[in-house]
Amino acid sequence: MKYYPVHSGYPPYTRVNPAIEAAFAEHGRGGVQMPPKVYVTLVGNGDFRTMPAYIPALGVAGVKVVNVHPQNRARGLPTVMALTVLIDVETGVPRAIINATGLTAMRTGAAGAVAAKYLAPRRPVTLGVIGTGRQAEALVEATAVAVAIEEIRVWSRTEKSAEAFAARYADYNAASVPIERACDCDVLTTTTPSTGPLVMAEWVREGTHINAIGADAPGKQELDPMLLVKAEVFVDDPGQAVHSGEINVPITTGLYDAGMIAGTLGEVVIGKKGRSSPDAITIFDSTGLAIQDLAIAALVVGEEEGYELPFP
């Protein structure tokens, strides 16, 4: 068994995006086993989630364990840290343990890039960015590999953060703008921890594709529910999205119904579903799938040097 710290040497998005796309394609074909994420609440501190899965076509099986500890920022620790265990399909021997902290942001960024590849209304795109954390960076970098970016319009609750973020992506004509202006774009990416609508329906023009990434737990929400009602919503996984995706709050309040989901990203990738017209607003509701974690872990194991550990 090997341990992969993955402190340097992250795989490039030119390799990550296709690996994540392949995992979604298998999901679209119904060829994966992926029980629902299991949440354990560490009352007063945070929680941890256990995400097992198996992708037979890729010969990858395993589990990601990932925490969410909001008070970690004050401690100088990441809020989210993750570990992936890969299991040999034939023998069950654990073959790798991987620090999946950085990889978690990457595999989520890659999912947004895959969604943009299939659902962006035109090329090159103007990218709107709401929220400027680590996940926003991953989305910009993954998306830039999938579709040409002409301009980035950045908004953050803290203007200083938006300006710093824009400065980092000056090559893509990035600028800090008011939120209404950031929403006026071709591909809009939301990555905040918000628990109430930030993006209003009237700010979003026809044809826009939205990557709704922030909502990944019950009670989280970034979009005006009216936007969900008029848009074509593609989820990563219906079970997870209903429980903890962008649609979870509007479903609870009765403003959205799970029957209105247009399809899954996997179905879009395999050509079974897609945007109905160039004018439709499309939304990718991402909660994060265990199969994405397996796909990126398999890449690391194929490319990186690891520590040899005795097992069994």
Add this chain to the structure above:
Amino acid sequence: MKYYPVHSGYPPYTRVNPAIEAAFAEHGRGGVQMPPKVYVTLVGNGDFRTMPAYIPALGVAGVKVVNVHPQNRARGLPTVMALTVLIDVETGVPRAIINATGLTAMRTGAAGAVAAKYLAPRRPVTLGVIGTGRQAEALVEATAVAVAIEEIRVWSRTEKSAEAFAARYADYNAASVPIERACDCDVLTTTTPSTGPLVMAEWVREGTHINAIGADAPGKQELDPMLLVKAEVFVDDPGQAVHSGEINVPITTGLYDAGMIAGTLGEVVIGKKGRSSPDAITIFDSTGLAIQDLAIAALVVGEEEGYELPFP
């Protein structure tokens, strides 16, 4: 973060039994979080199970990942291998990864020992042993620490295995015997992978305590359902027992009803439940709990030297 291979230096049952008892006591008090085990089937090869839990009173949280690959014996590999990840409750940082292969048999043996401590009809005991694998050894060794053993009566499908097992425990007057004779005892331990009744009701005398360990997946069964009906059945966890314990097959066939469960081992440990009379037959239906894995993992981390690994 540290990795503990645990190839030597297993903690002694004098320390393991009390740790497992403490975990069951917390379970009995309703003080643990333990979602149901999640099964992923590696079709044609085996399966792996993911077992997350949190014991607030002991400050331990984490996940065990364990496989079952029946064809491994022919490969010279263990059928069951396991890895436990411990998560720091306050920060979510993974603090240890532990080879839990040997520990899995030990924590199950210790659960049987705790059950015998509270439910054995007398001391010293005659121990009946059905099945002579690694799990049977763990049960004998853990039980010997909990209650004095006068004699061991061993039966295995293969007489040679029973004789070899008996020779190993000569200090306890162990002997290979016919199955009816093995069942004539004070504490009976069953640890086979059987999918049909091996132990008939008429072979078991009043007052006997049975540790039913083998059945840990749907379809597995070692006891005559008539025995369950006339006995007082204590389970480790009702949800898991109904799904995959000794009672799972009789529930499916309608010969047993979950409403007949007398209580949990945790409730027995805290004195809330117990055998109703010296003549009652009692059964401990063990499926194996994630909290047992956490309790024994915490012991290892406290006692063993591990490999230092960079994280996060």
